[in-house]
Amino acid sequence: MDELIKTFKALSEETRLRVIKLLEGGELCVCDIVAALELVQPKISFHLNALKEAGFIKDRKQGKWIHYRIDDSDMFKRFLIFSVLERVSDDLVAEDKQRLDAFLKLKEKKVIGTKTKKKCCGRKP
Amino acid sequence: MDELIKTFKALSEETRLRVIKLLEGGELCVCDIVAALELVQPKISFHLNALKEAGFIKDRKQGKWIHYRIDDSDMFKRFLIFSVLERVSDDLVAEDKQRLDAFLKLKEKKVIGTKTKKKCCGRKP
DNA sequence: ACTATGTATAAATAATACTTTATATAATAG
DNA sequence: CTATTATATAAAGTATTATTTATACATAGT
Numbered sequence: 277m278d279e280l281i282k283t284f285k286a287l288s289e290e291t292r293l294r295v296i297k298l299l300e301g302g303e304l305c306v307c308d309i310v311a312a313l314e315l316v317q318p319k320i321s322f323h324l325n326a327l328k329e330a331g332f333i334k335d336r337k338q339g340k341w342i343h344y345r346i347d348d349s350d351m352f353k354r355f356l357i358f359s360v361l362e363r364v365s366d367d368l369v370a371e372d373k374q375r376l377d378a379f380l381k382l383k384e385k386k387v388i389g390t391k392t393k394k395k396c397c398g399r400k401p
Numbered sequence: 402m403d404e405l406i407k408t409f410k411a412l413s414e415e416t417r418l419r420v421i422k423l424l425e426g427g428e429l430c431v432c433d434i435v436a437a438l439e440l441v442q443p444k445i446s447f448h449l450n451a452l453k454e455a456g457f458i459k460d461r462k463q464g465k466w467i468h469y470r471i472d473d474s475d476m477f478k479r480f481l482i483f484s485v486l487e488r489v490s491d492d493l494v495a496e497d498k499q500r501l502d503a504f505l506k507l508k509e510k511k512v513i514g515t516k517t518k519k520k521c522c523g524r525k526p
Numbered sequence: 527a528c529t530a531t532g533t534a535t536a537a538a539t540a541a542t543a544c545t546t547t548a549t550a551t552a553a554t555a556g
Numbered sequence: 557c558t559a560t561t562a563t564a565t566a567a568a569g570t571a572t573t574a575t576t577t578a579t580a581c582a583t584a585g586t
Contacts, residue, residue: 280488281413288410289574293402306533319575321534326573340532340583352484359477363405414544431563444545446564451543465553465562 286330297369303345312376411455428470437501
C-alpha cells in the first residue's frame with residue numbers, strides 16, 4: 277500500500293506535474309528544467325527525486341549533467357503519466373515550454389567551433 | 402491542474418485507501434466505517450470529506466445516517482478507484498472487513514420485532 | 527592544480543495536512 | 557420536550573512535506 281500511496285503522492289504537487297509536462301518532449305537536464313520553470317535548483321532536485329523515487333522518471337549521468345526522462349517501464353505509471361499529460365492543459369505550461377525552448381536555443385549557440393561543449397547555464401557572465 | 406492534484410492527493414493517504422476498499426462492498430454509513438477501521442469518528446469524517454471533495458464518493462442522507470458509496474460518474478476516477486481496489490491486497494484490509502461484518506451483523510440483531518431501527522453504534526449500553 | 531559549473535544534500539524554516547478533543551447540529555426515541 | 561444517537565465542524569496540537577539558504581561533491585575547462 278505504501279508504494280501506491282507514494283505513487284499518487286508524487287503526482288499531487290504542481291511543480292512535479294509541470295516537470296512531467298516538460299519531459300513529455302524528451303530528456304532534459306536539471307538546468308534545463310530550472311530555466312524552464314524559473315525555480316531554484318534545489319527545489320527542482322527535490323521534486324525530481326520525488327518523481328524518481330516513485331518510479332515516474334529515470335536519470336542518466338553524462339559528464340557534469342544529469343539527464344532526466346520519463347520512465348515507461350511500468351504500465352500503470354505510464355498510464356498515470358499519460359493521464360497527466362492529457363489533463364494538464366498546454367496553456368498552463370505554455371510559458372514553461374517557451375522558456376525551455378529559448379534556453380535550449382541559447383545552449384545550442386554556445387556550442388561553437390569545436391565539438392567541445394561550452395557552459396550550460398552560467399550564473400556569472 | 403488543481404483539480405487533478407486534488408484527485409491524486411485524495412488517494413495518497415492510507416485511511417482513505419482503506420475506506421475505498423471497504424466501500425467496494427457497497428454503501429456504508431459513517432458508523433460502519435468507524436467500527437470497521439477502529440478509528441475515531443471525526444477522523445473518518447475528515448477523510449470521507451476529502452474523498453467526497455475529490456469526487457471519489459457520494460453521500461446520501463437517510464434519517465440520522467449518512468451513507469457513503471463510490472461515485473462512479475467520472476470515468477477517470479472510476480479507473481483510479483479500480484486501480485486502488487486491484488492493488489491494495491485483501492490481506493491488508495482483512496481485519497477491517499472482518500470488523501465490518503461483525504458490526505453489521507450486530508446491527509441486524511438490534512433490529513428486532515417491529516420495523517423500528519434501534520441504535521446503531523451505542524456508546525453507552 | 528585551480529576555477530567554474532551542474533547537481534545533490536543538509537539544516538533551518540515555512541506551509542500543509544492530519545489528528546485529537548470538544549462542541550454543534552439534526553434526527554429519532556421515549 | 558428531553559435524552560440519545562449519528563455526524564459534522566471548529567480549534568488546537570502534531571506531523572509531514574515543501575521551500576530556502578548554504579554547502580558539498582563531482583566533472584570539465586584552463
